[in-house]
Amino acid sequence: MSGERPGVVIRADPPLRIKSVVPKPTPNSIARVTDHALELAIVPSFTRIGYAVRSRLEHWTPLDRYDLTGRVVVITGATSGLGRAAARMLAEAGACVEIVARNEPKARAVRDALLAEVPGSTIGVVVADTGDLDAVRSAAAELMARHRRIDALIHNAGALDHEFGRSPQGIERTVSSQVVGPFLLTHLLRPALRAAPGSRVLWVASGGMYSQPLRVADLEADADNYDGTAAYARAKRAQVTLAQLWGAALQPEGIVVHAMHPGWADTPGVRSSLPTFRRIVGPLLRTPEQGIDTLVWLAADDRARATTGEFWLDRQPRSLHRTSSTRRSDTDAERRRLWEWCIDRAQITDGLPPPVAEP
Numbered sequence: 439m440s441g442e443r444p445g446v447v448i449r450a451d452p453p454l455r456i457k458s459v460v461p462k463p464t465p466n467s468i469a470r471v472t473d474h475a476l477e478l479a480i481v482p483s484f485t486r487i488g489y490a491v492r493s494r495l496e497h498w499t500p501l502d503r504y505d506l507t508g509r510v511v512v513i514t515g516a517t518s519g520l521g522r523a524a525a526r527m528l529a530e531a532g533a534c535v536e537i538v539a540r541n542e543p544k545a546r547a548v549r550d551a552l553l554a555e556v557p558g559s560t561i562g563v564v565v566a567d568t569g570d571l572d573a574v575r576s577a578a579a580e581l582m583a584r585h586r587r588i589d590a591l592i593h594n595a596g597a598l599d600h601e602f603g604r605s606p607q608g609i610e611r612t613v614s615s616q617v618v619g620p621f622l623l624t625h626l627l628r629p630a631l632r633a634a635p636g637s638r639v640l641w642v643a644s645g646g647m648y649s650q651p652l653r654v655a656d657l658e659a660d661a662d663n664y665d666g667t668a669a670y671a672r673a674k675r676a677q678v679t680l681a682q683l684w685g686a687a688l689q690p691e692g693i694v695v696h697a698m699h700p701g702w703a704d705t706p707g708v709r710s711s712l713p714t715f716r717r718i719v720g721p722l723l724r725t726p727e728q729g730i731d732t733l734v735w736l737a738a739d740d741r742a743r744a745t746t747g748e749f750w751l752d753r754q755p756r757s758l759h760r761t762s763s764t765r766r767s768d769t770d771a772e773r774r775r776l777w778e779w780c781i782d783r784a785q786i787t788d789g790l791p792p793p794v795a796e797p
Contacts (some may be wrong), residue, residue, distance in 0.1 A: 458583060467685055482596040482672040484645055484701040485722035485749070489731070492752045493757055501731065504738035507532035510585045510634070511737060512537040512627070514568050514620070515595030517548045518643065519705030520733075523726035524594065526552055527734045529559040531742045536584070538595070542569035567613030568595045568606040571784060578626035581701070587633035587708065590737045593620040594642040598711040602664040608731045609783055610658045612666070617657070617680070622784040624684060636743050639688070640736055641681050641697040643749070647674035648760045651767030666711075674699075675778060679768070680751050683777055685747025687793035694743050696736050698750040703729030 472495055476483040506528065516525040516537040529535050529552055539545035542565045549561045562584065566577035581588065582680075583734075596616040605614035625637055631637040650671040657676060659669055681697035688695055702708075704723035708716050716723065732750050736742045748755040759765040776793050 442456075456726065457588040458734070461648075471652065473752075480689070481722075483765065485627075485719065486701075486724045486728055487722065488701060489724055489728045490710070492754075493731075495710045495754070497751060498735075499739070501527055501734050501738065502530065504734075506589075507737055509535075509589035510582060511590040511592065512538060512564075513592040513594055514535045514623075517541065517544045518731045519702055519707055520703060520726050521594040522548060522552075524592065524730045524733055525561070525728070526555060527730070528737065529556040531734075531738060532559075533589075533724035533737075534560040534562070534585075534647065536562045536564055536581060538564045538566055538568070538581075539575075540570075542567065542576050546729045553642060568593075568613065569609070569611055569622065571607050571614075571619065572617050574622050575626065578623055578762060581627065581628055585630055587637075588627055588630040588635040589763055590635075591624065591631065592642065592733065592737065593623075593640065593677070593702045594733075595620075596642075596670075597707055598670040599668055600666040600711065601747055602659070602661045605782050606784075607783075610660075610664075610669070611677070612669040613657050613673050614783075615675045618780060618783045620677070623785065625784070625786055625790060628691070628693070635692070636740065637692070638694040638696065638737065638742065639681075639684060640695075640733060641677045641701045641735060642730075643677045643681075643697045644671070644674040644701050645699045645701065645751075646671040647678055647699075648764065650675045652676070652679055652713065652769075652772050653767055654772060656777075657779070674728055675764075679773060679776060680780070682747035682758075683773060684791050687791070689746055694746045695787050696742065696746070696748050696750060698732045698736060700729030700733070701751060705729075729765065 473492060476488050482488055501683060502514050509529050511533045513525055515521040517539045520766060525535050537545055545563045552561050564577045564580050566573040599612055603611035605611055609618055652675055657672055663760060678697045681695050685695040702722050703726055705726055734751050735753055749758055774792050781790055
C-alpha cells in the first residue's frame with residue numbers, strides 16, 4: 439500500500455453552484471414595512487391614506503362583526519364629530535351607551551337621533567361639563583346609581599379654545615376639561631369599572647401632542663400667555679402620559695387603559711378651530727368614522743386587553759415621541775409631578791397613590 443489514507447473525493451460535473459435564496463415577502467412583512475413608511479412620512483399616516491392602506495393590508499376585522507350586547511360604555515363629548523360617530527358605532531354593536539355632555543338640549547337631541555338611527559338601542563344622557571369638578575362628581579354618582587358595572591369609559595370631550603377661560607373651580611378651561619375632569623371621573627368610576635371583567639379606560643388624544651414636551655409647570659396657562667393651540671397640545675400630551683400612569687395604577691384591578699389618536703379627521707371642531715389647516719389638507723382628511731375606528735376597536739376587541747398604557751393609531755401601538763426634546767422631558771420625576779398635580783387640582787383626598795410607570 440502506498441501509505442496514503444483513503445479519503446472521499448466529491449466530483450461535480452457540471453460544477454456545483456450555490457444559489458442565493460431570498461425569502462419571498464409575506465403579507466405581514468409587507469404590511470409592517472408599509473406601516474413604518476407611513477409613520478415616517480406623517481402626512482399620509484394621519485390622513486385617510488393611512489387608514490385606507492392599513493385597513494386593507496392588515497385585513498382589519500370590520501367593526502360590525504363585534505357584539506357588545508350587555509356592555510355599558512360611558513363616553514364624554516358625544517354630541518358631534520368623533521364622539522357622535524363612536525356613540526353610534528357602539529350602539530350598533532349592541533352596547534348600552536351613556537352620553538356625558540354639558541349641553542342638555544343638544545345631548546337629548548343627539549340621543550333621540552341615535553335612537554332613530556339604531557332602532558332598539560339603549561342610550562342614556564348624563565348632563566355634565568367635564569371641566570366642572572362638581573358636575574363631574576354628580577355625573578359619576580348618577581352613573582354609579584344606574585349601573586353596577588361599566589365596561590368602558592371613553593374620555594373624548596375636548597375642544598381647541600382660542601379664548602382664555604376658567605372652570606368654576608378657577609382652573610384654566612382647556613386643562614380642566616381635558617385633564618383634571620377626566621382624571622377625577624376615572625377615579626370616581628373605579629368601583630363600577632372593577633365590577634366589569636376586562637373593562638377599559640380610553641383617552642382620545644391627538645397627534646398634536648407630539649409638538650409639546652411633558653412640562654407640568656406649563657400645563658395651566660394664564661390669560662396673558664394663553665395660546666389655544668399650544669394649550670390643547672399640552673393637554674393631549676398629558677392625556678397620553680396619564681393613560682400610561684393609570685394603566686400601571688389600575689392593572690392590579692384588572693382595568694386596561696389606552697390612549698389613541700384619530701389622525702386628521704374632518705370634524706366640526708377642525709372646521710371651526712383650524713379653518714386654514716382644513717382648507718389645505720381638505721380632501722385628505724379622514725371621515726369621523728375612519729378617525730374613530732381604533733377607539734371603537736379598542737373598546738370591542740379582546741386583544742386590546744393584552745397590554746395596557748399604550749398609545750394607538752390605526753389599531754397599532756405607536757411611540758409617544760417623535761423628537762429628542764419631548765423624549766428628554768418625559769422623566770419619571772415629571773410623570774410623578776403630573777400625577778400629584780392632578781390629584782391636587784381634582785381635590786382627591788382619599789389617598790390615591792402614585793403609580794410606577796417608566797417613560
